[in-house]
Amino acid sequence: MIKEQAAVDFLKSQIIEFPETAIILGSGLGGLVDEIDIEKRIPYSEIPHFPVVTVEGHGGDLIFGDLEGVAVLAMNGRFHYYEGYDMADVVFPLRVMKLIGIKRLVITNAAGGLNEDFEVGDLMLIEDMISLLPENPLRGKNSEEFGPRFPDMSEPFDLDWLEKAKSAAIRLGVKLRTGTYIGLQGPKLETKAEIRYCRIIGGDAVGMSTVPEVIAVNHMGLKVLGISVITNESIPKVAKEFTHADVVATANKAGKKLVELVKNIL
Numbered sequence: 001m002i003k004e005q006a007a008v009d010f011l012k013s014q015i016i017e018f019p020e021t022a023i024i025l026g027s028g029l030g031g032l033v034d035e036i037d038i039e040k041r042i043p044y045s046e047i048p049h050f051p052v053v054t055v056e057g058h059g060g061d062l063i064f065g066d067l068e069g070v071a072v073l074a075m076n077g078r079f080h081y082y083e084g085y086d087m088a089d090v091v092f093p094l095r096v097m098k099l100i101g102i103k104r105l106v107i108t109n110a111a112g113g114l115n116e117d118f119e120v121g122d123l124m125l126i127e128d129m130i131s132l133l134p135e136n137p138l139r140g141k142n143s144e145e146f147g148p149r150f151p152d153m154s155e156p157f158d159l160d161w162l163e164k165a166k167s168a169a170i171r172l173g174v175k176l177r178t179g180t181y182i183g184l185q186g187p188k189l190e191t192k193a194e195i196r197y198c199r200i201i202g203g204d205a206v207g208m209s210t211v212p213e214v215i216a217v218n219h220m221g222l223k224v225l226g227i228s229v230i231t232n233e234s235i236p237k238v239a240k241e242f243t244h245a246d247v248v249a250t251a252n253k254a255g256k257k258l259v260e261l262v263k264n265i266l
């Protein structure tokens, strides 16, 4: 809390009025920043205790501005557990967001499609998730000021927002898949047997982020929506060589649809 407060105090010295809506931009999805009428861009390196981005395809700044008439905070670049960060670091920016008054959050990511019906470039609305990470951000002494010891996770994604997202996709003519996201530790990719396992236990898409963030924001009572860009097929018989550069390039392309959808939802 002390560290979060230091970051909040710094942000308060930079920003007069904070937005209530935030967006986390996943791998290759920084293009959304171009759509924001930017009021202030603050590099993570200037914010006390903020972690450092180490993954290609992720920016490293907080963007404050206006997206289609809505005041937003965009987190341009996120932190992953596989980078070596503690879970507390991974969700640090989210706790800072809570303290500055963010009420709702759109989380985006790049993910592998486990569902055979999905195509590369599709968008998937995350209706539920499975954590296969080795720990979660709430382990340890509970921070009562953020939320309860045992937060309910039966509806991790906001139902009203899910409906709005589906209607927005129909209006825009954007194909929007729905499904369950499985969060793995990474950074290694999945073996064929692990892919089969992920599918059998109910996954439609697989990635290396989002789950800790969704847990932290549910703990704090923020409204959350999650959207994956399916950047590659994660299907044993298709098994192609995976490259992060391809993920970023595909996310970049599909990101345009995502931007339209997010603008419409907001």
Ligand SMILES: O=P(O)(O)O[C@@H]1C[C@H](O)[C@@H](CO)O1
Pocket: 025, 026, 027, 028, 055, 078, 080, 108, 109, 110, 111, 186, 207, 208, 209, 210, 243, 244, 247, 248
């Ligand atoms: O931050 P996201 O979840 O979009 O990043 C995905 C998962 C890995 O960090 C990386 C693999 O290419 O992309």
